[in-house]
Amino acid sequence: MPLTPLDTDSYSFLGxxxxxxxxxxxxxxxxxxxxxxxxxxxxxxxxxxxxxxxVAAMIAIENSVDGGVSATQDALASVPNLRIVGEYLVPVNFVLVARPGTTLAEVNTVNAHPVAYAQCRAWLEKAVPGHGYIPASSNVAAAAALLENSQADAAIAPPGIDTHHPVVVLATNIGDNPNAVTRFVLVSRTVTLPEPTGADKTTLIIELPDDRSGALLEMLEQFATRGVNLSLIQSRPIGDALGRYRFVIDADGHILDERMADALLGLRRFSPNVTFLGSYPRADKQAIEFTSRFDDEIFIEARDWLRGLIDGEPAA
Structure with a gap:
């Protein structure tokens, strides 16, 4: 089926x-x-x-406190022909808001997204002991619900929410971890690879061929023996049988790096299903470090050496 022409004027995001x-x-x-x-x-x-x-959608894929976002990982594994074209980091902090006229002492029930609630739990237990909790679909929705006959007295929301809704801020910086960061990725249908920058990341989803001793180690060795570091590895059930898992992996490097390309060839021979989700610049722009024996020239020389043996060229 031919692809529908992209609407280059529209970007989707979780609202x-x-x-x-x-x-x-x-x-x-x-x-x-x-x-x-x-x-x-x-x-x-x-x-x-x-x-x-x-043309693209922005979605959360990882949080520094809670790890990978399973809903995103599972969706990327099930929807074909998608590519990650960029990643973006957003510091995560929260405020407690309420209807105008409400004081902190009057708060008994809090509305919040489950992830946000978990990240503010310690603060809430000290500031609002014995409070009740009502889950929300998003932090913004939690704040908006306060104005719609909500049973909650207050809501956890992002800073600046009072510019979008007529609520009052009862407390700021209520997150338990001041260093919390959420990693977002921009997902598109483009298959054009960005040029390597030396500070890149490659995202893959890999299924183990079977449930047996050593299978996971064999998969990881495809990276280790080529000097490719993994910054994320998370298992998700495939869903067709017990013991069947796929692994969401972020690997340091670009598919056009020789060591990464060689690792992907090894993975393809090893696994019945390898999904390449893209190579893209790291948001933190930190250059990838690796030992010199994994330089591109080492892989190229090894291939030239093998080709010479096959072609019968005299040894140097």
């Missing part, structure tokens, strides 16, 4: 306005001045990209 996802999208130069389409979940965001309603 409504004021979310951390919107803050990540604001870091994309190409999205400036374009239409931003607020969606309800990761599935809807990726569906926009697949259908051509949007």
């Amino acid at each position: 409504p306005a004021g979310t951390f996802t919107e803050a990540a999208l604001a870091q994309v130069p190409d999205a400036a001045g374009k239409r931003w389409r607020a969606v309800n979940n990761v599935g809807e965001a990726l569906a926009d990209v697949v259908s051509g309603r949007s």
Whole structure:
């Protein structure tokens, strides 16, 4: 089936306005001045990209406190022909908001997204002991619900929420970890690879061929023996049987780096299903470090040596 022409004026993000996802999208130069389409979940965001309603979608993939975002990882594993074209980091902090006229002493029940609630739990137990908790679909939705006959007295929300909704801020910096950061990725249908920068990341989803002793080690050896460091490795059930897992992996380097390309060849021979989700510049721009024996020239020389043996060239 031919692909629908992309709407190059539209970008999708987890809404409504004021979310951390919107803050990540604001870091994309190409999205400036374009239409931003607020969606309800990761599935809807990726569906926009697949259908051509949007040129790309911004989605959260990892949090420094809670690890990988399983809903995103599972969606990327199940939706074909998608590529990650960039990553963006957003510091995560929260405020406690309420309806005008409410004081902190009057708060008994708090509305919040489960992830946000977990990251503010210690503060809440000290400031609002014995409080009740109502889950919300997003932090912005939690704040908005306060104005719609919500049973909650207050909500956990992103800073600046009071510019979008008529709520009052009861407390700031309520997150338990001041260093919390969420990593977002911009997902598109493009297959054009960005040029290597020396500070790149490659994201893969790999299925183990079978459930047996040593299978995971064999997969990891494809990277280790080529000097490729892994910055993320997380298992997710495939869902077709017990003991069957796929692994979401972030590897340091670019597919056009010889060591990474050689690792991918090894993975392809090892696994029945390897999904390449893209090579793209790291958000932190930190150059990848590796020992000199994994330089591109080493791999190229080894291939030339083997070709010479096959062609019967005299030894140097």
